[in-house]
Amino acid sequence: AQSVAQPEDQVNVAEGNPLTVKCTYSVSGNPYLFWYVQYPNRGLQFLLKYITGDNLVKGSYGFEAEFNKSQTSFHLKKPSALVSDSALYFCAVRSSYSGAGSYQLTFGKGTKLSVIP
Amino acid sequence: DTAVSQTPKYLVTQMGNDKSIKCEQNLGHDTMYWYKQDSKKFLKIMFSYNNKELIINETVPNRFSPKSPDKAHLNLHINSLELGDSAVYFCASSRGRGGNQPQHFGDGTRLSIL
Numbered sequence: 001a002q003s004v005a006q007p008e009d010q011v012n013v014a015e016g017n018p019l020t021v022k023c024t025y026s027v028s029g030n031p032y033l034f035w036y037v038q039y040p041n042r043g044l045q046f047l048l049k050y051i052t053g054d055n056l057v058k059g060s061y062g063f064e065a066e067f068n069k070s071q072t073s074f075h076l077k078k079p080s081a082l083v084s085d086s087a088l089y090f091c092a093v094r095s096s097y098s099g100a101g102s103y104q105l106t107f108g109k110g111t112k113l114s115v116i117p
Numbered sequence: 118d119t120a121v122s123q124t125p126k127y128l129v130t131q132m133g134n135d136k137s138i139k140c141e142q143n144l145g146h147d148t149m150y151w152y153k154q155d156s157k158k159f160l161k162i163m164f165s166y167n168n169k170e171l172i173i174n175e176t177v178p179n180r181f182s183p184k185s186p187d188k189a190h191l192n193l194h195i196n197s198l199e200l201g202d203s204a205v206y207f208c209a210s211s212r213g214r215g216g217n218q219p220q221h222f223g224d225g226t227r228l229s230i231l
Binding site for chain 1: 219
């Protein structure tokens with residue numbers, strides 16, 4: 001079974017400060033990892049993904065994430081937070097194995113990011 | 118030029134009724150999904166179709182039945198609605214079988230059962 005943990009329900013950060021949203025995962029085999037953002041009354045929007053290769057992945061809106069295999073983590077980061085980054089962030093994982101039951105993404109419970117002006 | 122569109126956006130109905138939610142994507146993707154997001158924002162996969170073939174069928178009540186007339190459409194029919202069905206239902210699509218490609222989401226259908 002695969003799972004994702006986002007240990008923080010909420011993260012508060014001052015505008016202009018760096019932000020980190022944490023994610024750890026559990027999966028058989030190698031992981032495919034994703035970050036999505038959800039604004040109020042909207043669907044999820046893709047930010048970035050890690051499939052293979054460089055552990056540091058850059059995505060949309062200045063976000064990046066670092067894959068750490070030994071710590072089974074995939075934390076989302078941004079050097080300088082904007083008020084407009086305030087939203088709900090979801091980490092998701094699936095196994096690289098193919099076969100029955102392996103096609104689905106498992107999402108974390110979400111972390112609400114609030115950027116304070 | 119909405120990529121993934123769902124109708125209706127809001128659905129308010131009585132317990133026991135039957136309702137349908139429609140989804141269409143114009144991205145040329147061959148895989149589509151239905152998710153349920155509850156009041157605590159927890160997101161759970163319900164179904165997925167790849168080229169009209171059901172590939173994910175999670176443990177949901179039989180009252181929920183997906184139907185994919187073609188690979189650009191995935192509808193969700195719900196029979197005998199119950200209070201616990203109140204949630205936001207999201208349709209999504211992706212290229213391939215959802216492995217390493219990002220999913221594109223619609224803006225959701227907010228279902229409220231009275």
